[in-house]
Amino acid sequence: MAGNAHLDAYFSQARSDGVLVVKDLPKFDLDTYISGYTGRTQVDRLIHISTHSPPLAIEGLKLAIKLLKQTQDVPRFRLALDILRKISPEDAESAQDDAWIEKTSRKVASDTERIEIDLKSYKHNLIKESIRIGHEDLGNHLYASGDLVGAFKCYSRMRDFCTAPKHIVDMSMQAIKVCIEQGNYMTVQSHVVKIRNLTRGPDEEDLLRPKLCVAMGLTQLAAGDFRAAARSFLDCPPTLHNTYNEVITANDVATYGGLCALASMERTQLKTEVLDNVEFRNFLELEPRMRKAISFFHTAKYSNCLSILEESKNDFLLDIHLHRHANRLFELIRSKGIVQYFIPFSCVTLSSMAQAFATDEQTLEKELVVMIGKGALDARIDTKNRLLTAKETNLRSAVHHETLAVAQNYERLARMKLMRMNMIRAGLEVRGSKAPTSQVNTGIVHGQNSWPINLNAQRAERNWREFM
Incomplete structure (x- = not known):
């Protein structure tokens, strides 16, 4: 009971601070879900889920602490422990492991000193390739230690010592990964453009194109440009597979691309550019629920589409990239469905419309008032006869x-x-x-x-x- 009291107090404070809290369980299994990712994003996603989902908070933090003990990221380890102590102070795993922290901190400091000494000797010898590799080694070490700011600085310093286009590509890809984790999407975009302007061979193009499409799609999603984000995810080749799991999985591409397409594309475009897209179809096969939702929207079965999306909404709200945009995406999809539904009619009853969108008349009426006020729907509400009528043009x-x-x-x-x-x-x-x-x-x-x-x-x- 004490643990529950601490848990309730933590998330009550989070709500008062404006943090999104998802009460219900998502549809995914946490262990299966997180096993699809590799590297630092595993821990980032676990901590995000733990700080937004009360039912998964303790389980997610314990799993994050277990993964962090296999790394050198002491600051992240302390953060996870601190949150677990606030949520469940009586848990045995919430006790601070001072021995591991001291041992890992000493190793990090020793390795940092060694790599910096090697880098100084490379600079003294004035060998560009050695200096570039030295900066990369130091950047990789700082990244593994949790110092993203220092890692980005090291990767940026590699630019002056790059002697081939491949070196610039490697440097930019490292910077893109760090900037995505930092949320610095403007820099991500500049590095994507830089790589695309370089001359690359066919093999290198096949390897880089999926990652660049994904990176640009995440940048556009973060900016709220859902149409451009949909284009980027739809253009992603199926060769992505598991090659970029330190950032995103193929399932995420299907989810992000499908939601952005539903929110920004017309029904005919959903058919030609999404459902009939040979390359994107490979991603949709991994997420059959998303494929069904898009098919239902295309065939004007809006209530079925919205029902499927609503069932998976908790999954979207707990996603590290989608949670800020999920409610807005749902609003756009629903509004577009209402507009598309009303196009063939000059007059429709609110009761039949509420039935089509699986809601009650009062909620629908409020929604229609907001849409009409914003200019999204060119119609009038007859409150006496409970009708929605199209404006007659003279x-x-x-x-x-x-x-x-x-x-x-x-x-x-x-x-x-x-x-x-x-x-x-x-x-x-x-x-x-x-x-x-x-x-x-x-x-x-x-x-x-x-x-x-x-x-x-x-x-x-x-x-x-x-x-x-």
Whole structure:
């Protein structure tokens, strides 16, 4: 009971601080889910889940601590222990392992000193390749030790000692990985563009293209540009497989790409660019629920689509990249479904519409009011008869406005043509000189023959104003 009290107190404080808390369990099994990733992102995702999901908090932290003991990341280990002590102070695993911390800290300091000494000797010998490798070794060591800022600085210093395009690619890929974990997506984008501008062989292109598509997609997702993010994930070749599990899995590509496509693409585009996309189909096969949701939306079965997405919403809210955008994506998908549903009708009852979207009339009415207020839905709500009616356009008025616009444009063009004819008749046309360009320019520079042109221009401007 004490453990539950501490858990409740921790997440109560988190809610008051504005942290998203997911009460219900997700559909995935934590061990199976986290085994799909490798490297630092495993721990990052476990800590994220533990600080947002009360049912998985203790299990996730224990698993994170177990993984961290296999690394040299002392700061992350202390963070996980600190959270576990707040949530479950009586747990045996929440006790601080001072022996491991001291031993690992000494090893990190010793390795850092050794690598820095080697780097100094490389700089003394002025061998570019050795200096580049020295910076890379130090960056890898700092990254493994949890110092992302220091690791990024080391990778950035490699740039001055790169002697081949492959070196620049290696440096940029390391920087991209660090920046994604830091959330520094502007730098991720610049490095992706840098790599794409380099000349690469076919084999290297096949290896890099999936990773670059994923990195750019995460950048666009973080910026809230869901349409561009969908394009990037849809363009990702199926050769990604498990080659980038330290950042993302193939299942994530299907989930991110599917949600962004649902939120930003029309029904016809979902068919041609998502469901019929041969390359992306390989990813959708890993996430059959997402494929079903997209198919239902394309066939106008909106309630089925939204029901599937709602069942997986907790999974999305606990995803380290999706949690900030899940609610917005759901809002866009639902709004787009309502608009698409209403297009064939001039009038529809709120009851039938609520049934189609698996909700009650009051909730639907509030949602429609918000959409109409934002201009997303061009309709009116008849609260007396409980109807949603399309705004009637006055065709006669529309034709009058269009005709008036055409007449005004015709009058403007006619005035301009008449003005040109009058200028030619009055001899006010500015003719080009037959003299060589160099002579004309020389004369203008010295103030020769410039006054007739200026005078003619002034006359033309004055006549134009009088005529108009």
